Amino acid sequence: MTRVLAGPYCTQILGDLGAEVIKIEHPVRGDDTRAWGPPYAKYKDGSSAKGPGESAYFLGANRNKKSLGLSFQHKEGVEVLHKLAAKCDVLVENYLPGTLKKYSMDYETLRKINPGLIYASITGYGQTGPYSNRAGYDVMVEAEFGLMHITGERDGPPVKVGVAVTDLTTGLYTSNSVMAALLGRSKSGKGQHIDVALSDCQTATLANIASSCLVSGKKDSGRWGTAHREFDYLNENSSADSEASIVPYKSFETKDGGILFGGGNDRLFGVLCDGLGQPQWKDDARYKTNADRVEHRNDLEAKIEAITKHKTTQEWLEIFEGKGMPYAAINDVQGTLNHEHTKARNMVVEMEHDECGPLKMVNTPIKLSETPPTIRSAPPMLGQHTNEVLQEHLGLGEADITALREKGIVG
Numbered sequence: 001m002t003r004v005l006a007g008p009y010c011t012q013i014l015g016d017l018g019a020e021v022i023k024i025e026h027p028v029r030g031d032d033t034r035a036w037g038p039p040y041a042k043y044k045d046g047s048s049a050k051g052p053g054e055s056a057y058f059l060g061a062n063r064n065k066k067s068l069g070l071s072f073q074h075k076e077g078v079e080v081l082h083k084l085a086a087k088c089d090v091l092v093e094n095y096l097p098g099t100l101k102k103y104s105m106d107y108e109t110l111r112k113i114n115p116g117l118i119y120a121s122i123t124g125y126g127q128t129g130p131y132s133n134r135a136g137y138d139v140m141v142e143a144e145f146g147l148m149h150i151t152g153e154r155d156g157p158p159v160k161v162g163v164a165v166t167d168l169t170t171g172l173y174t175s176n177s178v179m180a181a182l183l184g185r186s187k188s189g190k191g192q193h194i195d196v197a198l199s200d201c202q203t204a205t206l207a208n209i210a211s212s213c214l215v216s217g218k219k220d221s222g223r224w225g226t227a228h229r230e231f232d233y234l235n236e237n238s239s240a241d242s243e244a245s246i247v248p249y250k251s252f253e254t255k256d257g258g259i260l261f262g263g264g265n266d267r268l269f270g271v272l273c274d275g276l277g278q279p280q281w282k283d284d285a286r287y288k289t290n291a292d293r294v295e296h297r298n299d300l301e302a303k304i305e306a307i308t309k310h311k312t313t314q315e316w317l318e319i320f321e322g323k324g325m326p327y328a329a330i331n332d333v334q335g336t337l338n339h340e341h342t343k344a345r346n347m348v349v350e351m352e353h354d355e356c357g358p359l360k361m362v363n364t365p366i367k368l369s370e371t372p373p374t375i376r377s378a379p380p381m382l383g384q385h386t387n388e389v390l391q392e393h394l395g396l397g398e399a400d401i402t403a404l405r406e407k408g409i410v411g
Contacts, residue, residue: 177194
């Protein structure tokens, strides 16, 4: 019972790992993201009667699921959901706190029907707290809970991350929580309510930056682009410009793009010097230790970029290949999907979609030696499995389903 990204991403992970996932959608509109396009995967019969195609956004988070079109505005729709809840192990929803109570689909109601039910609620701000009744979207939470403030170029404005990273981390936290709750149930026999908030997940993923603020009692050091920033919490007089960091540790312009170097210690800095054709820098008093390099950051970084911009990214990759120093090209998304390592790790796969034909998608990143995840079915059409779910799980006959469909309860 989730829409958009955080919830669908969570349940897609569970589906990849083997769960049978029934996606309950509005019988006419379906998941909001079905209409989020272009781009769309076109229907293979060329027909536009069903619409422009299947939304790429929807396709990205809904494989390994069965679609049940169900309206719970009707009493009979609620009864269908109650019967499913009695049989299911897990229910995941992302409605505002209290919304489902008026439909008798809240945790307290469903736990009486199925005491072993794991009921996961994903919201912007959680089930409690002063903001709990606010609607929360990824970008708002990124802004309000610190991520945008520390993201962007050094002298630039706060920016959002290129993907809805707070939604995605919330989906990851929720899938882990569901599996932990299932493990707990195997020992206690009891289900439980999981309360996952985007705001909490965003705060948690501030990680070392938040820890630095808590330990030092200072403000964070703001935005530093691709450069590495940390706090010198032992130095009470440190400023944003003098806080400890690693230099060089950032991206540099090349002839045709950019490359990121990570000279994380003195040995690696020496490797970088040799690769850049500047071995004398290793003995230069201004650059001899990381502390020296931090002090002369602007001078050193300018010298490095004056060299890197005269070769292509590929030329620099070839120079540093096998040298043991962390480095990386800065690729766009198409470059990532076509990357030789992406292909070697089987991270792009193709499968058959019933209506759209062959469909490429990003594979699961999880590699298990004995029970590997599988992509067993393409993202479903709206209501594609309504009959199957109602027949196999609830024992309804064709006449029963037809009656529900005529009333607009299922689709």
